[in-house]
Amino acid sequence: MKRKSLFALSAVVVVAAAALVPVLWSGSDYLHNGTAVAATPADQAAMIKKGEYLARAGDCIACHTVRGGKEFAGGLPMATPFGTLFTPNITPDDQYGIGKWSQDDFYRAMHTGRSKDGSLLYPAFPFTSYTKVSRADADAIYAYLRSVPPVAVPSRPHELKFPFNNRNLLIGWRTLFFREGEYKADPTKSVEWNRGAYLIEGLGHCGMCHTSINAMGGPVNSAAFAGGLIPLQNWYAPSLTSNKEAGLGDWDIKDISDLLKTGVSQRGAVFGPMAEVVHNSLQYMSDEDIHAMSTYLKTIPQKDEAPEHLQLETSQQFGSELLKQGQKIYADNCAKCHSENGLGMPPSFPPLANNPSIQMPSAVNPIRMVLNGGYPPSTGGNPKPYGMPPFAQALSNQEVAAVVTYIRQSWGNHGTAVSPQQVSDLRSAPLD
Known part of the structure; x- marks a missing residue:
């Protein structure tokens, strides 16, 4: 965020x-x-x-x-x-x-x-x-x-x-x-909520990643916090306004706070640019401020509609073939940590089943994790994080597409199949 x-x-x-x-x-x-x-x-x-x-x-x-x-x-x-x-x-x-x-x-x-x-x-x-x-x-x-x-x-x-x-x-x-002006407290909200809003909207500048930008480099204010691809970084900052992505409406305050403070929680872990934010910034913030930010984030209005579809389409027949191929690849490479039922062993190994970040319209983040691997940030609350190894050298573009398709469509997940072409595009993308 x-x-x-x-x-x-x-x-x-x-x-x-x-x-x-x-x-x-x-x-x-x-x-x-x-x-x-x-x-x-x-x-x-x-x-x-x-x-x-x-x-x-x-x-x-x-x-x-x-x-x-x-x-x-x-x-x-x-x-x-x-x-x-x-x-x-x-x-x-x-x-x-x-x-x-x-x-x-x-x-x-x-x-x-x-x-x-x-x-x-x-x-x-x-x-x-x-x-x-x-x-x-x-x-x-x-x-x-x-x-x-x-x-x-x-x-x-x-x-x-x-x-x-x-x-x-x-x-x-x-x-x-640009609209100049210091933060004005909302008198209808609590002091804690206003502190969280001040930090998220001001110093935290979370909207710069989690709000899409247009061709002029300006924020799409009508879609504030609704997520977007970070240009030239090839990471997707998920929507905070949709429970289908990273919306926090159904998260406990403790899980939100744990994720912000340590980079891991019972609901998932942060990787990529967000891991850097936690490592450089959020882990040093007081428990009171983290709780205030979590309180504010939990109240961001949730929307029923999904964000714009960013996923390259595959045919239904090819998607079925990828799903079958991905099941074996998952069993051979992923089940040891994330379990055959996809429930993982949180917080060390996050769950994949019913994980909104796996099912988002954009599959950029799970594809990059399979290709490049990664670690949650090393923080005071999680000094020796468990990481994910890279599979770019071990799996072909189709094999990566297959295993990502499998985790997006198994255990009750409702993501769409992904394209080997998208894997190819991201394989050559910069790592940061």
Whole structure:
């Protein structure tokens, strides 16, 4: 559900213009009733600690840190349909980072999507969600980022195709898809529900993955949280508005909380981009905030209609042949962990029977898991996760299609048969 913020011009780039975070005080001062007041060391330490927590909630490290590189030094390439963006350095380095940014500069970036010099930021930086973050929280994040070691690494220029390298075109995009404004609490809901909504819709920017985007790179707001394929990543972020996918209306709060906090639960496990979100961000959040997020997610209105059909069709006759072939492949390769009856041994080995993620209209995720394998995230609550081995070298395209068809149509599952051509397409897809 959350972040990981990576999609079209609006979400796959987690941004290069993302110099995050301002605060209302500069140095050791803060404002009280319009008057500058010296902040005590304890006040400043508390502000920094709060900001570190909030930066985790926003998963800032995921986009602004190259694997094996210095934290927040940027440089992560983000491939999009419009070209490649490179995330910026947001350490407090005066020359290459945000060392000369004021609290107001930082808040403007978070709240309005404009850089220190007033230039428009690309919406891969999730300012469309971060605009909901309160000034106090933005100030805390700024304080934290100012406390990390400065790194003198210049930001790489974006490599965008014409005309997308012209930032002025973002004016039209913003007119269509951006509404500035901090989160406003719903007085008809509980304090806990509002806290969850604030985290999910704001810092968590979960909608960036779980909401489809259009050809312009803008969110399809009429289908908020209804799921969609993450461009160029070839993972499907399931719908949170349909119990036929990842809708949580019939989940227990505990199962939702376990999944968010540890990456595994009695109902299933997370893999792919969501595993990174749990590893980098959600596992560090307090039990109270995880419970609040779960409370909000459980109340997202559920819809009867299924999302748009994304699955390549196969004939009924060929589907029957795949089903029969897949049964033997499953018995030879999968039953030891997931059981012959598909019930698995949760939470170590998730159930496949009656598992909505197996039956979704898009079979992208189960195909990728069979091909490439994977692990849930290693978290404090699940430090040694069990993983799934890859079968790309052992099974042909038709054999993968067969076993995925079998698990989608057995034990009461109602998924459609999948095509060997779709397996072929995903076999050559990038792994992240």
